[in-house]
Amino acid sequence: MFRKKILALALTAVMAVSSLMVGSSVSAAEGDTQVLNLRTASFGNNYDVQDMGWRWMMAACYDGLYRNVADQDGEHFILAGAESVDISEDGTVYTFHLRQDAKWSDGVPVTAHDYEYGWKRLVTPEYGYSYASFMFGVVGAQECFEGTGSVDDVKAVALDDYTFQVTLKVADPTFESKLVATPLYPTRQDLAEAAGDQWGKDWTLCVYNGPFCMTELVEDNKMVWTKNPEYWDAENTHLETINWYIVGEDSTAATMFDNGELDILQTSGDYVIKYRGEADAGNMQLVVSDYPGTIGLVYNSKEGGGLSGLMSNAKIRKAISYCINREDMIAGVYGRYKPAYSYVAPAITFDGSSYRSQVGEMMQEEYNQYVGNPEALQALFQEGLDELGVTTPMSDITLTYLTYGTSVEQQAENEYLQQIIQQMLGVTVNLSIVGDYALFQAERDAGNYDMFYSGWFSDYNDPLDFLYTFYTNAYGENNYGGYSNAKYDELLDSLTGETDNAKRLEIYKEAESILMNEDCAFAPIYYSTKEVFLQNWVKDFRTSSFGASQEMYITYIEGRGN
């Protein structure tokens, strides 16, 4: 941890000094071409904003009402397609005044009608968009999607060419945080309808209203974006070309990064260690940021208490959770990420600052009393057994951990969890390892487990998106172990229409505390982070967590020399 802080400080210092040297304006050195080369393992072959296609492309090539940025102020949104917004007193009517200089790459202005079409398209049932639920707060949207209402009754309408008005059923403070998500971006009706079922599939039929346009695609090989001269903020877009290469193997990517064929690299395993060393030595830059994901153990909360029959007891669930030394595990297994002691990830902000820093880590206090103390853990487990009236000695108890996948990291994960739980509690942990996700799903849905590894990556910046996953059957009856708590559901229901942020915060806190402290429905293990290595000549490259996963449009190249 200490080392990391030093690294972070050093990096900040380097960045500060370099930004002083560069000055505030971008003055590309002689001979630098504004070309950025990146690597990915696969392209998202989906260019439909409503379908939230490949996020990197969505972010760079399209523009919505708002744009998410992550800078020194943390994650927040700025106005993009909208120039201003009026919110009615009761918080239900949003009137967006669109900027009049926004254009599509074919020169046609972006109008409120494009937004209206995009939004209505999202809830048209025949398209079956997975993110339709983003709009369910809008009057008429859910009814339309479920086939009981008409698209004409959806209250997302263009009042004139540059005024777009949305009416919500009840006031919803999380609504604005969803606006950075691409399903709520505009779509051109004329082109989408002419393309028919090829819309979003054939990239040559697309037009773009973002900083870049896609100009070349060789499947499984290369994708090229070039600067969109029609973008309203083209003046501040520095890169002329962005090349994406499909590079499956980390070692190939490393060769290319070492050669300067790649400017930016996300990698894993030993390469991370190698490049961290290089970054420490100043040979490259390392950008580490929080990513809104939390991973941990989901317990079988269904009636019967899982295969062992013990998972219905909170003390037993806690004893298992507190066995796992988070710091040790993430250092030993992943070599990255942050230890997690709550469910909502630190990347989530609420009312302008990190939600996590406002409510603290939920289970840390209790966890500290138990971690690394087998006697205390076994006593806690035994208490649970007594409450259940089970007389089987702990050494005869078998817990089943369901998992899939064969990567080195996954194996290390499985072994660590098995070892530590066995060691601390003296029970047997049976690893039930299945071949792939479909088999995992089948076993899970059949209830053949006590616990499995899972989590949530948030789609929009509000604690509710995390907390809603444990709402009874919100994501099917099996995804979160079949957890159901009437009090928890009631708390989340009480948020509907609640506009007072202080009250919302209290409700979030109480709900999360039920999840973490009372029920221990989930044993959080790590908060996700993103590590990106940059060549020293890459400037102002930012990563952000929502809507646009990368903000490349302010990035520029300086000092590469070619």
Place this chain on the structure above:
Amino acid sequence: MGRYIVRRFLEMLLTLFLIATATFFLLEAVPGDPLSQRADKLPVQSREVMYKRYGLDKPVMERYLITMKNMAKGDFGESFVYAGQTVGGLIHDRLPVSARLGIQQMLLGVTVGLLLGILAAIKRGTIADYTVVAFSVLLISIPHLIFGLMLQKIFAGNLRWFPTIGWPSGDELWFGGWKYTVLPTLTGCFSYIATYARLLKTSMLDVVNQDYVLTAESKGLSRGRIIRKHILRNSFIPVMTQLPMSVAMCITGSFFIESIFAIPGIGQYYVTAVNNQDLSIVLGETVLLALLYIVVLFITDLLYVVVDPRISMPGRKK
């Protein structure tokens, strides 16, 4: 001959139908479907709509009939996983890439392999023979992946003679852009070299000890003539049996190579499709490869007769 070809053609149709049916039901038998992972973390309302959209809400038999009916028209449908990709597009865009890679590997690998095999056979027991054998064993034991990464690291990374990844496209799809193809071709050709060198050597050694070779020698024929006319021709039967396998495999066999060098071919896509249970693509590719294999086998049957006139064509009156 005509009747034979018609019979083979009908057999081929039946085989393809059986293969398609088996593939369909095997994929059905595996738990899950192409959408299961994608739909798993969706709100419940969205899931149903999504399954409906892809027609996966219909019963298995109904989907089987629809699939077969479309297949008879040559329409395998669209990928469930990669929006917009069809088997037709696959044949148009990806097949040429894999075909060129495969052909280059085979041409180089089989030629060099056969030459080394001849060398090892005629120089039996010498350093040349041992070198070829040792070399073959080494080449066949090292996986493609290791070879590829090694070549990439040395020739693209350190020496920078060739590009690290990529493949010619557009006008250079079939001819040109050679610098991109050198490393992938080399990586893939080693296993051909090893296979064919050993195969031909073994086969030639069998033939060398045959009586007719002794006869030819005693007749006073030159060594070159004996090798060309008597030994080589007769040693070619096992090679002829192996070749169609190689031709059919060369298209899908380059999975790792395609993945390391970012080559947009069919092999990589096939494996991904199987992993994703992408029914339409798996079905289409399987039928395509089966077709290729059957055609190649048929041609081999005809070629047997050319190489060895003693083998008679089925259906021909004796």
